[in-house]
Amino acid sequence: MEKYIQLLFFICLPFIGITQTYPDHFGKGQYNGLSVSSSHEMANNLALNKPTSQSSNYAGNFLSNKVNDGNINTFNATTYEANAWWEVDLGAVAIIRNIEIYNRINCCPERLDNSYIFVSDVPFTTANFDTTRRQATVDSYHIETAGDTINLAINRTGRYLRIQLAGTNYLNISEFRVLGALAQNSALSTLNGAAMMPDMAAASRFLSQATLGYNYEEIEYVNQIGIDAWLEEQFNMPPKSFLEQHLKMTNDVNTVVQHPYDLDYRHYLSFTFYQTLLERPDDALRFKVANALSQILVMSAKEFGIFFNRTYGAADYYDILYLNAFGNYQDILHDISYHVSMGAYLSSYQNRKADFGLGTQPDENYAREIMQLFSIGLNELNNDGTEKLDADGNPIPTYDNEDIRNLARVFTGLGGSATGFPNYPSLPVNFDLSFKHSNYTIPMTMYEDYHDTNEKTLVDGTILPAGRSGYEDINDAIDALFNHPNVGPFISIRLIQQLVKSNPSPAYVNRVANAFNNNGSGIRGDLGAVVEAILMDPEARDCTLLDDPKAGKLIQPLERYTNLLLAFGVNTPSGRFWFRDDQVFDFKTKQSFMRPPSVFNYYSPFYAEGDYVAANDMVSPEFQILNATSGIYYMNIIEDALKVRPFDNHTINDPNFNDGFLTTQYNPDDDPVIELGDEINIVNTQGLSALLDRLDILLCRGHLSSGTRTIIENTITQYQNNVPGYSTEDAVKDAIYFIMVSPDYTIRI
Amino acid sequence: MATYNRREFLDTLSKGCASMGVTSLLSGITNMGLLNAAAAANAPVYNQNDYKALICIYMRGGNDSFNMLVPRGISEYTQYANTRSGLAIQQAELLPINPSNVTDRLFGLHPELPDIQNLFENGNAAFIANIGTLIRPTTLTTYNDREYLPIGLYSHNDQEMLWQTCVPQSRVQLGWGGRMADILHANNANQNISMNIALDGINTFQRGNIVDGYTIESADTGSVVINGSDQNNFYENLKRQSLDNLLDVNYQNILKQAYSGAVVGAKNNSLEFSAAITNAPAINTVFPNTDIGKRLQMVAKTISARDNLNVSRQTFFAAQEGFDNHRAYGDHSTRMTEFNDAVKAMYDALVEMGMENQVTIFTMSDFGRKLVFNGQGSDHGWGGNATIIGGAVDGQKIYGEYPELYLGNSLDTGGGRIIPTTSCDEYFAELALWFGAATSDLDQIFPNINNFWTPTADNGPIGFMV
Incomplete structure (x- = not known):
């Protein structure tokens, strides 16, 4: 079996530090x-x-x-x-x-x-x-x-x-x-043919960190205006409410299935996500950050039934993350803590104070997870994300079970504020209103009779005196968590792992945590400043780090798929992208839109693959869902997306569908097609090598290794010489397939 | 050429692994190198009549097992009902069982477990009462003094990990099933496909230093092959060859190397596994159309393919989801129904294959749940009850000490979170001995076993395996 050592060349070149250059009309x-x-x-x-x-x-x-x-x-x-x-x-x-x-x-x-x-x-x-x-x-x-x-x-x-x-x-x-x-090696051919190629590679690498997918024109755009200007543009891009997109989608679906109150709504979240994304939203960075936040502040739609108000609520929950992607983390913590979706998910909805008559005690679910997963984590951290150690060299837990019991008593008394659209207008609105019948877009309200008004002690030693209102208790408790020194490094590590790399250096974490602690104007928790610090950090941008053996991350499977769709574009006859990713991806790649299996997300930030990663004291979160089945399914999904269709478009009502709920079905007359016209044209006019140059930039961020490239060129050349009817389109599809299954693409350095 | 393993090593385990050569490697998703084949040649290879398998049903989220096995005597039931309040099952609904080793107390099962009741009464199932994660025997006094407590008590992800690692004092990544397979795997004639088979995703239990879990899915042939693998033409042949060349590369970047290793192993093993399942004797037993039913059906198919796979020892890990019943308490009854129906089918399939005495099913869960009612469901607890099913089980018995369930009892850490009186180590060490581990291996698999039991040659720690 042929083996070779990958040659690492600095073909990604830094943006930062190059005092560059006003375009000369004739030259560079x-x-x-x-x-x-x-x-x-x-x-x-x-x-x-x-x-x-x-x-x-x-x-x-x-x-x-x-x-x-x-x-x-x-x-x-x-x-x-x-x-x-x-x-x-x-x-x-x-x-x-x-x-x-x-x-x-x-x-x-x-x-x-x-x-x-x-x-x-x-x-x-x-x-x-x-x-x-x-x-x-x-x-x-x-x-x-x-x-x-x-x-x-x-x-x-x-x-x-x-x-x-x-x-x-x-x-x-x-x-x-x-x-x-x-x-x-390939670096040469990568650079040949276009004068701006080195910066194109860097621009592509940046976009792969900052978006869920992008095409060649977007790389050229970033290359032209620079990262600073692009970020500025993104920060100022007005967001479109995901909830509104979801409502629009629901109305669109109603035109296909004309029984709106009987619909199976569970799929419309993924319809909305793909429809919005494939129409290339202007706020690509916001989409990326929202996706990252949705894997930190997990509220999974996986267990949802068919009821509209729950998917409606999930879209509204997603809006908290999406609209505040560059907002303040404190606002996010408050908003999710009062959201009916979270209340229903982690059982703070209808959580009641201890009732000796009923023999009940407050539920600890939300109290535990807001500390462990949403704010401070298990152990005390230095600002650079390393664990503080006690005199015996052991980690210092941030909280114990008494802290959880106290905080569980804080989160008592919340219940529904209104009945939900559309089925339950006549139900009385009180503490007994079930979350199933609640209006998910109106924050939970406090039923003081069910709130524990005894004194509570918080994790930082703050005492909440007896006799205060539930709102006061909850708001002060959230603020105390938000101001805990762990939050900066805790959230910074998780966002860096989502956007840039699995194993950031302590210095990198420290710099980003500093931005969290103070955005430069004395404000703590400014996520825009955090995102900018993550993306503009030398450890994200500097090319000298590319050959660090510990660099990079495995691109998560959902993002690999959106990378494919957005790199080339997708067309359907109807313009609709009604994709039920849960039916394919839950099972095959273990990740679909907003459906983690539990509040612990699709994978743990601490997971370390066994053969290589753990041995090097590294982590590799996304590898937790890479296994002997999902690894092969991914390869087949990419091939099928190119050669069969990227997904089944569920844009027809099937009158024979009889499981009790009307729903949309796969429409064979509305097949999506991945647009490869530009790539086919490049092969026809400039040859296969030029195509690989382009795909190297577009998919591999300029990191297509010489070995991979040679194999692909040889394989396709043999196909062209030996397979009757092998077309240019076939060659383009094969080239994309081979690149997207290779580690040069899947591991983003 | 073999790749060399540099995985995390527990100090306490190094002796056993060193005897096999620390440089050897078997990742379940990576081809095993020649070194292991050499090791296998020096070890006794079990013949296939000696086939044994362990099937772990992992009840994810924390099974409310004090509603699975319930006291039925008047005074104890009253305590149970008072404590559990809105969670209590009606006394008349409990399915009575007659444990042969308990004479002074009455017990019943959850009403959705009629087939478990039958298996128990026929001597093919047993329960272990109040079992959980422990570092050493623990009392309320030592608990209050915070002495030798498992990390992350009452927390899902930590407790799920500790049940699977049996190292409750720290967060390690290797499971006891993996460490056991590290010692025993060389006895399988087939050194390509891991002894440890995981259904629908990887787990900690089966992750060893040398052996890792091989993931299969519950549909079709279990393993997934690359599109076109069954076609022999120029296009597909060259595609396969090119994928081999493209993926099987040494990379300087560690994540690229790890990705390459994972996918190459998956690709190579999937064809072999798929063929073995396809050619295995069919099983006529009908399995329920639930996730756990489908997973156990694939386990049965794999056991049926044991000769094709040429293995004599296998572990299986099949999770049943949905036990974190903070609310919507009726969900627990649904879980019990699913469990009952799936286990019945699994046992029936074993009987159909004549393998019921060679395969043992056992349960794990994050924790037993807190006894008190939260108004909608129940919260996270600690000790709970586990089930073992199989012809080799000394059944119709309840092992361990079923606790008293009144609040404030001597094991209650608050709200009915019960300190376990039997450790996971004792439970699993007994299974490991039955499976083929030597008594002298146990402290390598279970670093804390000596805190609970002094290994002897003639019996297990609990005595539930014949």
Whole structure:
């Protein structure tokens, strides 16, 4: 069996730190004379002693080879002439990260002012200055004011480099260094063909962290405007209420099944989710963060029956997370604690004070989970997320069972505020109103008669005096939890694990927790600041960390699927995307929209795969749902999505469906199709290699390894040569399939 | 080439594993290397007539087992009814049982357990009373002094983990079924597919240092094969070869390596498993169309395929969901019905295969539930009652000490959370001995066993296995 060691190249290049460059009309950028970031690691000087030439020789001591002889005390000189130039040929195409130019030190550094650097994979066709700037394969970089040294970030491939004066002068350079690596593998082909490819890879990597899926145009957009501007845009994008989308969906479904009160509503949450997502919402970041929060503040719709008010309530609960995705965590904790969906899910709804006549004691379910899972966690944490230890070196529990009993007494007395739409208008509204009949969009109300008014002691030692109202108790208890020092690192780790990586360094956690503790304006719990800190952190952006063996995370299965659908787009005849993911994914990949099996989510943040991960003191949460069946099902789902259909569109009423509830059924006349027109066109016009370049950026964030790429190219070439009728479309589908099942895609570094 | 395992090692376990070579590897979802085949060659291989299996039914969420096995005598029932309030089952509805080892107390079963009643009365089922996670014998005094208490008492995820690890003093990732298989797996002639078979998702119980659980699903042939695996044509053949080449790669990145390992193992083992099930003798027993019914049906199919799989020892883990009955208390009756019907079918299928004396079914759950009523259902507790079913069980007996159920009794930590009087270690050590572990292996599988029982050669800690 063929084995090879994956070659890691820095083909994702950093956004941060590159002082880049106003687009030159003819080329890439402009150097403004200010300092430019230095490269992260000093690679070899690829130009050293390579063949050189220059426009003219001033004298025999100042030949062109003095510029790359490794000696900063020697320099070249041309005659005084228009557009004087000096060139070097690296001998092979290289991945160029930086160019360092040392100006002549004993006189006249201004001679290099207003010069241009040209970079090309192929030879320059002419020495003519204007023609070279326009040469299609050439990027140009403008040096306005040279100064003593120039450090220029290039981040593209190149073999032939030239520096040329825009005006007329002598050309003198002490040393011209090219830093980077010779391209020997897929990195080369990744970079070939498009001048902006390195930044495209970085943009793709960013979008994969910040969204549930994106297409090539969106990568180009981020690449064009930059991450800062994109984030700013996202933070200011007005959200669309998920509940409203859900209501709209319900009305749409009613046009298909015209018995609204008898419908099987349980699927409409996933209908709403996919319909909204596949229409490419403008607030992609908010969707991503809401998805992350829904796996931290879990209220699962899995056990829901067919009743409309519960799915309606789930959509309203999702809105808490979605609308507050950049809001304050304190508001979220309050809102979920009063939400009927959560009350019904973790039995705080109708939780009553101890009643000796009935022989009852308060239920501890919500009290336990709001501490363990939603706020402070099991053990005391340092701000960097590491556990505090006692004198014996043991973790220090944040709470004990007495704390839970006290907090359980706080969460007593809550019940329904109104009857629910549509079936139960005549029921009396009191503490006995069942959650099944409650209105899920109106917060629970306090029935003081059922609230325990005795004194309570909270986890931080705060005493809630006897005789206060239920609202006062609950609000103060939530605030005390929110202000516990664990919350910052606790929530930061979980959000980092969702968005960026499974094993963040303590320093990274510390930086994000700092943003949670104080957004810079003295406000604690600002999730917008937290999200920005997570995504803009050097550990999220910096390419020097890409070869850390502990980097990355397994993309969760639902997101792998939305990645596929959004990377290429899906069309249906009706424009509807009514996908019951629960029927497929609960069973096969163990993850569907908003349906974790329990409040402990689809997987534990502490889960460590056994053979490799645990041994390295790492965690790999998503691996808890990767097993011998789900691992293969995922591969088959991707193949079927491409070759059969991405999902069954449930847009028809089946009059023969007779389980007692009318419902929507699969509509064979409304099959969704993944749009591959652009990709087919690329193969037809530029060949298979160009397609793999594009898919490398779009799916692998520029990390398609040379081994994987070679296998795919060879396989598809053999298919083209040996399988009768094998079409370009078949080739595109196979390429996507092979990439999406490979670790180069599934593990996002 | 074998990949080398660097998994977490419990210090107390290193001796047993070292004897097999610490560099060997079997992940249930990774092919086993030659090292293990060599180890197997030096160990006695059980012949297939010696086949034994353990089936764990995991009642997820905390079975309210003081409503599964209920005191029926007048005075004890009155205590029960007073404590449980709105949760109490009517005395007349309890299904009476006649344990042969209890003469002074009366017991009944949940009304939805008629077939468990039959199995019990026929000597093929037993109960273990008030069992739970313990580090050492515990009293109310030591509880109040916080001495040697299991971590995360009354919490789902911790207690679920501790039942499966039997290491209640810490959060470790290896289960006792995994550690047991680490010692015994070399006896299976088939070293590709794990001794430990998990239904519908991985678990801690079956995760060992060398052996991990092999996950199957409850439909069709259990294992999932890659699309087109049954086709022999240029396209599919090259696809298979290319997937092999593409996935079976050494990666520097640890998560990529872990992903590759998992998928390669799944891919390679699924075809073998699928073929074994397809070619196994059919089972005529009809199983209920419930999740646990379907899972046990797949267990039965796998046992039927034991010769094709060429194995003599297997464990199975099948979860039954939905026991966290904080509210909607009628749900517990539904769970009991599902349990009763599925176990009856499983036992019938074992009889049909003639395997009822070689396969033992046992239950675990997060905890017994708190006895008091919360107004809608019940909360999390600690000690509870477990069931063992099989021809090898010394049945029609209640083992352990069934506690008194009045509030404030000497085992009540508050609200009817009962301190267990029998440890999980004793329960499982007895199963492990029956399954083939040596007495000398026990402290490697159950690090705390010596706190409860001094291993002897001639009997188990509790005595419920014949």
